[in-house]
Amino acid sequence: MTERLRPRDLALLAAESAATPMHNATVEIFDPGDSGFDHDRLVELIRDRISFVPRYRQRIQSIPGRLANPVWVDDENFDLGYHVRRSALPRPGTLEQLLELVGRIVSRPLDRSRPLWEMYFVEGLEGGQVALLSKSHEVLVDGVDTVDLGQVLLDVGETPKELGGDEWRPGPRVTQGGLLADAVRDSLTQPRTVAATIRSRTGAVLRGTDAAAQRASGVVNALTGRRPSRPYPVTGPLSLQRRVVAVRTELADYRTVRNAHGGTVNDVILATITGALRSWLMTRSESMHGMRQVHAVVPISVIDQELEATSLGSQIAAHFVDLPIGESSPVVRLHQVSYSFQAHKDTGRAVAANRLAGIAGFAPTTFHAIGARVAAAELRRGYQLSVTNVPGPQSPLYAAGARMVATYPVHPLLPGHPLAIGVTSYDGGVYYGLTADRDLLPDAELLATCLREALDELLDTATGARPRVPRGRKKKAPRKATPAP
Structure with missing residues (x-):
């Protein structure tokens, strides 16, 4: 039994290019201790639990003549060894060296002829630690039929649960004739199949029209000597390479600010990002061009029957917020961000x-x-x-007995967007993952420093523990966040 891709899935595939690979990634760092957690144990763990995410053994099969949308089919040549790979850093490997490797790996698109995921077991980190880097295409994980593989690999205790795996065998091999027959039958018996195919083709035409219009605009600008408008200082065509930056901070610091000024931990995190963007943009050679706000999309969890249900107990919707980077007061920035989310909280749709x-x-x-x-x-x-920004459990999790000590999300970049920010709170820490275009944002590491300073600035207003530095006097180094393992 095959399942046909939906129009929004095809839109994700159509948006992908060599410069915009559409996969998510996560970097997780583990302390093996006496668990014996190594590459072989990881392969055994995945083999034991991959049956809970059957799509991870399926690939995309197109339909002859594009009479209908492609379908998911079992990969008759599925090879777990291809997807679970082994790498190492020169000992003792640092977090910076790990992130350099991560940046190179996430820059490469996934092979569409195989199941759309990869996982790397990275050895050689200082202190005997190891890392897992997972890549999953956006079309693979929708939260409805498929969750991320990483969600089923971790346990709440040191003793892993033996789930037994399965005796998987691929389904019957599909043929071109069979695919055509299924497409015709679905078109006759399921009108939604025809509608979905039409929407997919229409979307492809519109995307092609948009691309042509952008190329034509570029030609006109070149001939007339005009520069294209730049509503945001960091925009432009993306390169083929990525840079990944990680920052760890303490959850207790955000709670301290929340308790002093109100709002939520999410508000404090967004206010920290706002302050960091303000400081970072002010250090760049090009000014903020009079910008007062950065228009951001912040996906949030809601209870809304009109949205597609997920297996996570809530729906995910887009919330738009203007981050007030033009405001000099950190407290005012926090209140403005909080106010933006208050209306959403008042609807009763918000999920705690x-x-x-x-x-x-x-x-x-x-x-x-x-x-x-x-x-x-x-x-x-x-x-x-x-x-x-996603809240996670505040107690340790384990993979085959190895404790996870850090987790950093790595989001994909969209066309013209050279920066994306993911945040995960876990076991007392708040972990930022910054994905940046390597050419457009060569100073992405500076943004990490600005994040720490912005949090310190908010803490100053909440505790008064560190005195202000008078003008004209040298500023002391900011309080360091807990170093990432």
């Missing part, structure tokens, strides 16, 4: 963070995947930055 964090399994990986899909679907709304 502690409810999301209590979902079985490590659901943040799936939430980030859905958030990236939402951001891609809203690209026409003209936002400038996507920020996905």
Whole structure:
């Protein structure tokens, strides 16, 4: 039995190019301790649990003549060894070296002739730690039929549960004639199949028209000597390479600010990002061009019967917020961000963070995947930055007995958007993953420093523990966040 791809899935595939690979990634760092967690144990763990995400053994099969949308079929040549790979850093490997490797790996698109995921077991980190880098295409994880593989690999205790795996065998091999017959039958018996195919083709034509219009605009600008408008200082065509930056901070610091000024931890995180963007943009050679706000999309969890239900107990919707980077006061920035979310909270549709964090399994990986899909679907709304903040469990999780000590989301970049920010809270920490275009944002590491300074600035207003530095005097180094493992 095959399942046909939906129009929004095809839209994600159509939007993909060598410069915009549409996959999500997660970097998780583990302390093996005495667990013996290694590459072989990881392969055994995935083999034991992949049956819970059957789409991870399926590939996309197109229909002859494009009479209908492509279908998911079992990969008759599925090879777990191809998807689960082994890598290493020169010992003792640092977090910076790990992220350099991650940036190179996430820059490469996935092979569409195979199931659309990869996982890398990276050895050689300092302190005997190891890392898992997982890549899953956005079309693979929708939260409805498929959750992220990472959600089923982790346990709440050191002793892994033996789930037994399955004796999987691929389904009957599909033939061109069979695919054509299924397409004709579905068109006759399921009118939605015809409608979906028409919508998919219409969407492809519109996307082609948009691309042609953009090329024509570029030619006109070149001939007339005009520069294209740049509503945001960091825009432009993306390169083929990515840079990944990670920042770890303490959840207790955000709670301190929340307790002093009100709002939620999510508000404080967004206010921290706002302050960091303000400082970072002011250091760049090109000024903010009088900008007062950055228009951002922030996917949020809601209860809304009109949206597609997910297996996570809530729906994911886009929320647009103007981050007030032109405001100099950190407290005012926080209040403005809080006010933007207050109307949403008043609707009663909002889902509490502690409810999301209590979902079985490590659901943040799936939430980030859905958030990236939402951001891609809203690209026409003209936002400038996507920020996905997902609360996770505040107790340790384990993979084959190895404790996970850090987790960093790595979001894909959309056309013309050289920066994306993912945030995950887990076990007392708040972990930022910054994905940046390597050429357009060579100073992405500076944004990480600005994040720490922006959080310190908010803490100053909440605790008064560190005195202000008078004008004209040298500023002391900011309080360092807890170093990432």
